[in-house]
Amino acid sequence: MTLSTPGPTLGVVGGGQLGRMLGEAAAPLGVELVVTDPTPDPPAAPVVRDALVGEFDDEGTFRELAERADVLTYEIELADPDVLERVAEETGTPVHPDPETLRTIQDKLVQKRRLSEAGVPVPEFRQVDSADDLREACEELGYPAMLKAREGGYDGRGNVPVESPEDVEGAFAAIDGPAMVEEMVDFERELAVMGCRGADGERDTFPVTETIHREEILRESVSPPRVDDGEAGEAVLDHARDVVLDVLDAMDGRGVFGVELFETPDGEILLNEIAPRPHNSGHWTIEGCHTSQFEQHVRAVMGMALGTTERRAPTVSANVLGDVEERRPATLSGEESVLATPRAHLHWYGKHDVYELRKMGHVTLVGGDDGDDESDTDDLLGEVRALRDELTFQQ
Amino acid sequence: MTLSTPGPTLGVVGGGQLGRMLGEAAAPLGVELVVTDPTPDPPAAPVVRDALVGEFDDEGTFRELAERADVLTYEIELADPDVLERVAEETGTPVHPDPETLRTIQDKLVQKRRLSEAGVPVPEFRQVDSADDLREACEELGYPAMLKAREGGYDGRGNVPVESPEDVEGAFAAIDGPAMVEEMVDFERELAVMGCRGADGERDTFPVTETIHREEILRESVSPPRVDDGEAGEAVLDHARDVVLDVLDAMDGRGVFGVELFETPDGEILLNEIAPRPHNSGHWTIEGCHTSQFEQHVRAVMGMALGTTERRAPTVSANVLGDVEERRPATLSGEESVLATPRAHLHWYGKHDVYELRKMGHVTLVGGDDGDDESDTDDLLGEVRALRDELTFQQ
Numbered sequence: 001m002t003l004s005t006p007g008p009t010l011g012v013v014g015g016g017q018l019g020r021m022l023g024e025a026a027a028p029l030g031v032e033l034v035v036t037d038p039t040p041d042p043p044a045a046p047v048v049r050d051a052l053v054g055e056f057d058d059e060g061t062f063r064e065l066a067e068r069a070d071v072l073t074y075e076i077e078l079a080d081p082d083v084l085e086r087v088a089e090e091t092g093t094p095v096h097p098d099p100e101t102l103r104t105i106q107d108k109l110v111q112k113r114r115l116s117e118a119g120v121p122v123p124e125f126r127q128v129d130s131a132d133d134l135r136e137a138c139e140e141l142g143y144p145a146m147l148k149a150r151e152g153g154y155d156g157r158g159n160v161p162v163e164s165p166e167d168v169e170g171a172f173a174a175i176d177g178p179a180m181v182e183e184m185v186d187f188e189r190e191l192a193v194m195g196c197r198g199a200d201g202e203r204d205t206f207p208v209t210e211t212i213h214r215e216e217i218l219r220e221s222v223s224p225p226r227v228d229d230g231e232a233g234e235a236v237l238d239h240a241r242d243v244v245l246d247v248l249d250a251m252d253g254r255g256v257f258g259v260e261l262f263e264t265p266d267g268e269i270l271l272n273e274i275a276p277r278p279h280n281s282g283h284w285t286i287e288g289c290h291t292s293q294f295e296q297h298v299r300a301v302m303g304m305a306l307g308t309t310e311r312r313a314p315t316v317s318a319n320v321l322g323d324v325e326e327r328r329p330a331t332l333s334g335e336e337s338v339l340a341t342p343r344a345h346l347h348w349y350g351k352h353d354v355y356e357l358r359k360m361g362h363v364t365l366v367g368g369d370d371g372d373d374e375s376d377t378d379d380l381l382g383e384v385r386a387l388r389d390e391l392t393f394q395q
Numbered sequence: 396m397t398l399s400t401p402g403p404t405l406g407v408v409g410g411g412q413l414g415r416m417l418g419e420a421a422a423p424l425g426v427e428l429v430v431t432d433p434t435p436d437p438p439a440a441p442v443v444r445d446a447l448v449g450e451f452d453d454e455g456t457f458r459e460l461a462e463r464a465d466v467l468t469y470e471i472e473l474a475d476p477d478v479l480e481r482v483a484e485e486t487g488t489p490v491h492p493d494p495e496t497l498r499t500i501q502d503k504l505v506q507k508r509r510l511s512e513a514g515v516p517v518p519e520f521r522q523v524d525s526a527d528d529l530r531e532a533c534e535e536l537g538y539p540a541m542l543k544a545r546e547g548g549y550d551g552r553g554n555v556p557v558e559s560p561e562d563v564e565g566a567f568a569a570i571d572g573p574a575m576v577e578e579m580v581d582f583e584r585e586l587a588v589m590g591c592r593g594a595d596g597e598r599d600t601f602p603v604t605e606t607i608h609r610e611e612i613l614r615e616s617v618s619p620p621r622v623d624d625g626e627a628g629e630a631v632l633d634h635a636r637d638v639v640l641d642v643l644d645a646m647d648g649r650g651v652f653g654v655e656l657f658e659t660p661d662g663e664i665l666l667n668e669i670a671p672r673p674h675n676s677g678h679w680t681i682e683g684c685h686t687s688q689f690e691q692h693v694r695a696v697m698g699m700a701l702g703t704t705e706r707r708a709p710t711v712s713a714n715v716l717g718d719v720e721e722r723r724p725a726t727l728s729g730e731e732s733v734l735a736t737p738r739a740h741l742h743w744y745g746k747h748d749v750y751e752l753r754k755m756g757h758v759t760l761v762g763g764d765d766g767d768d769e770s771d772t773d774d775l776l777g778e779v780r781a782l783r784d785e786l787t788f789q790q
Contacts, residue, residue, distance in 0.1 A: 001728075001730065001731060002726045002727060002728045002730075003726070003727040003728075003730055003743055004724065004725055004726045004727070005725060005745045005746055005747045006436075006441075006745075006747075007441075007743065007745060020422060023422070023442065024419055024422050024423065024442075027415060027418070027419050027441060027442045027745075028419065028740065028741060028742045028743065029741060029743065030741075030743030030745065030756075032441045033441075041401075045444075046401075046402075046422060046427045046428075046443070046444045047418065047419075047422045047442045047443075048441070048442075049440075049441045287685075290682075290737065290738050290761065299734065304734050305731065305734040305735040307734070307737070308737035308738060310737065310738075312707065312708075313707075329399065330399055330400060331397045331398070331399045332397060332398040332399070333396075333397045333398075335396065335397075335398055336396060336700065339694065339699050339700040339702070340700040342685065342702070342703035342705065343685050343703060343705075345423065346423060346424060346425075347423045348398055348402065348423065348424065348425030350400045350401075350402060350422075350425065351400055352400045352401075361425075366685065
């Protein structure tokens, strides 16, 4: 391998905040980004070579991207795998991770089947194509259960809890399409692990993270997780890591994968969902690890050696979400406290408009470099929440 | 203060590697960069909103920059302070640091006089306008002495050692213009400190760094420096920091300042040179500190609170310099070892051409998070040199 200028170019389908953070991470490695996104001036635009405008299945822009790039990747699951595959074949520009992996992950039912067959522990699930299917499945799995659209859902959209038989008709009508239903997992906490696959089968995982959701949207990440002190807690983290390595083995292609898990009260791990890309639950790695998930993704898809996934210090992140009811131009206030707090880091995503619960940025707080004392993370979490809660889009 | 999109814009005169690293650091803060540089597609281009093309005294491009920006700064001393001042006045866009500071620093004689008058310890120096001046000064200061062009020199260019009376005519002829001569300092080691001045007079310093030059070009930075273990070493570092605070007090305007120092065998500190911008001796802060010198410069000039300058771990950097005799398109090989070494970080500057001793990139290596054990830095320095020495532009 050699480096020259202009550097090797990575074509990214999607130019949102993940594309932006990929751009920030790619430049030191000498890798340039071109992105394509339906929105003009998307978040990535100020830190990439060029931002093309096109839908996530637009063959013309995908082809332009492929012709300008050495490698293609995607930062959003809405990218069309068929178009990606065709363009890759015709232009000779490889796509990582493999579009087949994207296809598998896009369909939550296919995803769960594939992982279950590979021996990955998953919550019990059933295919649902009608209200009758749903009723029958819930009788087997028990109430409450979670109905999920097979495709297109994210940040809780496309998920509908089914509390009792009376909810069945309404829940199915809300999805109104191919779906699956899962037993509702009674979890002790949610965990997430960023996994990565490099060239030549190299694979690794970042340290396990605790994730805290509300309304099914990630609010905070805590690393290390606040598991039991001692052997029992260690066993949970080891187990989570093993599950993620099995997930990586079941998926094709290089890149970073976000793997969301449930930890049950008896210390078991169940797979929740996978994303074939950098993930919100890994944003803490920018300051918390020697290699960030974004740098790691660039390394993996470009065929460079993976970086160390070692954690530098206990680290927490909190999402900055839209707190306004009506969509409007975004103006954030209250960031002075974040900027004035030592070891606090502001990440603004550069979105023009804010609406309710839209991910607009995040705040990361790094703990002392005195090892992995997980008793600290509770305090860190309180501090980062207080900083985040001072931020508002209301005028 | 508030944040919106498009974000506040920083206009930067110069689009070299410092502009590139400013761009990488500015995006998380929501700050966009526009740069101007005489070279089309300069290093900063892939990570900034726009790169204008114009000389460092081109009033037209300075004006365009000022009209697009909320604040102006410069990442190269060649920026013309008169044009900057005029454009700032006419457009109302402020320049930081103050152009008057740039004017003072551009002229090494004026710089030294100002600092000396402010009580900053400097090597003995004399103004030199003729070979006779030089001979007279050297008789007072003793041989060897260092003749320096008052303006335009950097990376050793414009500096000529005067070993003996026989060298006087040749040395002055080599400069052939306004000059100064300094006593040659018999230093124990060279140190550097990045100082910063924020809004409302806030000032701070990054941890002291040892710098290693060869042919007057920085080769490696080592932080913490390999000073004596114990109180004597601590006293040297405290003294260096105090000198830099005095330097900051003597300069106008906000921003980061690179301050190069000599440590004499008896533990005294003498000021060598100042740069009114991020500096090569501070590149280690990207991974070595919670706030990098680049983020700090953006914060300072944009009027945000300064970040903590705390060091995260012992850290060393080594410059990747051109190792070819003739200028040619740059192709670097040997970077696999850097990428495969845990805690090693590659920084490629994105320059199209390489020539002898041109700064093309750097490699940073971070030590264990086990405090500031300076005995480690010697090993780290050996490791980073070995990694750097595998890199070559020769084919």
